Amino acid sequence: xxxxxxxxxxxxxxxxxxxxxxxxxxxxxxxxxxxxxxxxxxxxxxxxxxxxxxxxxxxxxxxxxxxxxxxxxxxxxxxxxxxxxxxxxxxxxxxxxxxxxxxxxxxxxxxxxxxxxxxxxxxxxxxxxxxxxxxxxxxxxxxxxxxxxxxxxxxxxxxxxxxxxxxxxxxxxxxxxxxxxxxxxxxxxxxxxxxxxxxxxxxxxxxxxxxxxxxxxxxxxxxxxxxxxxxxxxxxxxxxxxxxxxxxxxxxxxxxxxxxxxxxxxxxxxxxxxxxxxxxxxxxxxxxxxxxxxxxxxxxxxxxxxxxxxxxxxxxxxxxxxxxxxxxxxxxxxxxxxxx
Amino acid sequence: xxxxxxxxxxxxxxxxxxxxxxxxxxxxxxxxxxxxxxxxxxxxxxxxxxxxxxxxxxxxxxxxxxxxxxxxxxxxxxxxxxxxxxxxxxxxxxxxxxxxxxxxxxxxxxxxxxxxxxxxxxxxxxxxxxxxxxxxxxxxxxxxxxxxxxxxxxxxxxxxxxxxxxxxxxxxxxxxxxxxxxxxxxxxxxxxxxxxxxxxxxxxxxxxxxxxxxxxxxxxxxxxxxxxxxxxxxxxxxxxxxxxxxxxxxxx
Ligand SMILES: Cc1ncc(C[n+]2csc(CCOP(=O)(O)OP(=O)(O)O)c2C)c(N)n1
Ligand SMILES: [Mg+2]
Numbered sequence: 001x002x003x004x005x006x007x008x009x010x011x012x013x014x015x016x017x018x019x020x021x022x023x024x025x026x027x028x029x030x031x032x033x034x035x036x037x038x039x040x041x042x043x044x045x046x047x048x049x050x051x052x053x054x055x056x057x058x059x060x061x062x063x064x065x066x067x068x069x070x071x072x073x074x075x076x077x078x079x080x081x082x083x084x085x086x087x088x089x090x091x092x093x094x095x096x097x098x099x100x101x102x103x104x105x106x107x108x109x110x111x112x113x114x115x116x117x118x119x120x121x122x123x124x125x126x127x128x129x130x131x132x133x134x135x136x137x138x139x140x141x142x143x144x145x146x147x148x149x150x151x152x153x154x155x156x157x158x159x160x161x162x163x164x165x166x167x168x169x170x171x172x173x174x175x176x177x178x179x180x181x182x183x184x185x186x187x188x189x190x191x192x193x194x195x196x197x198x199x200x201x202x203x204x205x206x207x208x209x210x211x212x213x214x215x216x217x218x219x220x221x222x223x224x225x226x227x228x229x230x231x232x233x234x235x236x237x238x239x240x241x242x243x244x245x246x247x248x249x250x251x252x253x254x255x256x257x258x259x260x261x262x263x264x265x266x267x268x269x270x271x272x273x274x275x276x277x278x279x280x281x282x283x284x285x286x287x288x289x290x291x292x293x294x295x296x297x298x299x300x301x302x303x304x305x306x307x308x309x310x311x312x313x314x315x316x317x318x319x320x321x322x323x324x325x326x327x328x329x330x331x332x333x334x335x336x337x338x339x340x
Numbered sequence: 341x342x343x344x345x346x347x348x349x350x351x352x353x354x355x356x357x358x359x360x361x362x363x364x365x366x367x368x369x370x371x372x373x374x375x376x377x378x379x380x381x382x383x384x385x386x387x388x389x390x391x392x393x394x395x396x397x398x399x400x401x402x403x404x405x406x407x408x409x410x411x412x413x414x415x416x417x418x419x420x421x422x423x424x425x426x427x428x429x430x431x432x433x434x435x436x437x438x439x440x441x442x443x444x445x446x447x448x449x450x451x452x453x454x455x456x457x458x459x460x461x462x463x464x465x466x467x468x469x470x471x472x473x474x475x476x477x478x479x480x481x482x483x484x485x486x487x488x489x490x491x492x493x494x495x496x497x498x499x500x501x502x503x504x505x506x507x508x509x510x511x512x513x514x515x516x517x518x519x520x521x522x523x524x525x526x527x528x529x530x531x532x533x534x535x536x537x538x539x540x541x542x543x544x545x546x547x548x549x550x551x552x553x554x555x556x557x558x559x560x561x562x563x564x565x566x567x568x569x570x571x572x573x574x575x576x577x578x579x580x581x582x583x584x585x586x587x588x589x590x591x592x
Pocket of ligand 2: 394436437438463464465466467468469476
């Protein structure tokens with residue numbers, strides 16, 4: 001394909017089409033709406049504007065069970081509304097892709113400045129234990145690439161995969177060369193209307209609800225966890241830039257903010273998770289080379305806590321709040337941290 | 341197999357019994373739905389049942405077809421997604437009054453507007469049965485429930501009024517009127533477009549018992565006393581059962 005100047009959200013829509021998307025349901029919300037605007041012009045994709053995000057996610061769950069590749073796109077407020085059904089899709093093992101273009105929260109927040117406040121919601125937003133695969137690219141080219149990965153990972157894991165974005169990268173325009181050079185995974189399960197299976201959010205075994213069988217529940221959750229972990233391992237994506245100078249500090253950032261963090265590549269080593277969850281194992285060995293770990297993110301320390309929990313060591317976090325990405329301010333905050 | 345047991349081919353007999361209490365009306369509705377399937381000879385491959393959560397919602401698991409037991413209130417958008425994904429499927433929703441009209445009420449308004457070609461069977465027992473007997477959107481005025489100890493201060497939703505001028509099929513029937521119920525469900529399944537059957541059914545354990553009914557048979561016989569058949573109605577009175585079709589041009 002030729003070079004194209006694309007907006008982040010346009011790249012997501014284009015990639016989804018290449019990945020085999022056939023059904024999209026959504027509800028308008030800035031900064032995600034360009035995705036549905038793009039979709040309605042694609043001939044082979046059925047698009048429904050639903051009454052809300054709850055209806056949207058449930059419609060794509062139904063359409064996915066009926067055999068199609070499906071997707072929805074939203075921002076924080078809509079993502080919050082979807083949570084119950086995300087848990088349901090994990091329990092029923094339904095492959096879907098959910099794009100969350102983050103904006104400042106909580107609640108209506110600062111419409112519609114960029115933020116990264118939904119990171120932990122991706123893994124703990126619904127009740128109960130579930131183990132989602134989450135990608136968070138940082139450029140228009142990567143949005144294209146990881147949208148396709150998200151569809152593939154959904155098919156392989158038969159689970160909802162989350163593609164995180166933010167108002168910054170989704171509204172960014174960059175020139176990319178969309179590649180058709182990706183392997184596309186196809187559905188391994190036959191569509192609804194071809195058997196006597198029972199898909200339920202209840203604990204179950206072989207299509208039968210088992211609401212009081214403790215051992216079966218434990219087996220079910222273990223199986224789901226292992227499945228998610230093993231599929232995730234095929235998508236071990238991260239970026240690690242070792243500083244050419246001697247440094248004892250690793251600066252972690254991701255998504256839109258990590259674009260600004262490249263500025264510090266001559267002072268510190270940089271680490272950027274792309275598969276945000278399950279957390280990429282390599283962070284352990286990379287982190288072990290550094291005395292200090294700074295996590296700079298557009299929230300009050302969501303990923304920092306996660307990294308701290310995994311590494312069992314002290315992590316310093318630098319919150320960049322309120323949607324402003326300002327290099328002077330970032331420099332100041334980092335300097336202040338280093339002098340502490 | 342003899343003809344009048346053919347409806348059983350739509351049931352997973354080996355997973356019975358159901359979780360329903362003795363005297364519950366849900367089994368009557370489930371059986372009648374299967375009889376309508378049988379009358380129309382619906383192919384088992386090609387028919388999908390979707391439910392929400394509640395006692396009624398548990399019906400889905402007893403059909404010997406592909407079925408989906410969704411979250412509370414979400415049967416309609418899941419069913420619509422299935423239908424829009426594969427128009428060749430017959431998609432049937434079975435769920436309770438609380439599920440379809442309360443938590444899922446917004447979806448119902450929009451499924452009607454979209455005229456999605458699915459059939460909804462509402463097990464209308466006037467109560468949130470599964471959770472112990474709280475007031476539902478169609479509990480009658482002044483009725484005592486766990487959450488309305490002084491009687492329901494509100495008036496029930498008139499389901500039929502939600503259909504307005506939209507091109508849809510609406511029927512009301514009861515668990516007592518077996519032939520009528522089967523006719524309503526069969527006609528609803530034949531209807532091209534959105535069809536909704538409100539089946540008045542009884543919950544003795546978490547509802548009728550507290551209203552002074554001695555047993556579920558008394559509740560069933562009450563349906564016989566209260567409801568009159570009206571087959572040519574433009575609109576059904578609260579004590580009437582029958583079928584209403586709205587034509588494409590908005591006329592009944
Ligand atoms: C989001 C959510 N809220 C509440 C519940 C609890 N709950 C389960 S069934 C039910 C009521 C069901 O009533 P209805 O739809 O009338 O079905 P019935 O049990 O009467 O057949 C409720 C409130 C739930 N499962 N999910
Ligand atoms: Mg009820």
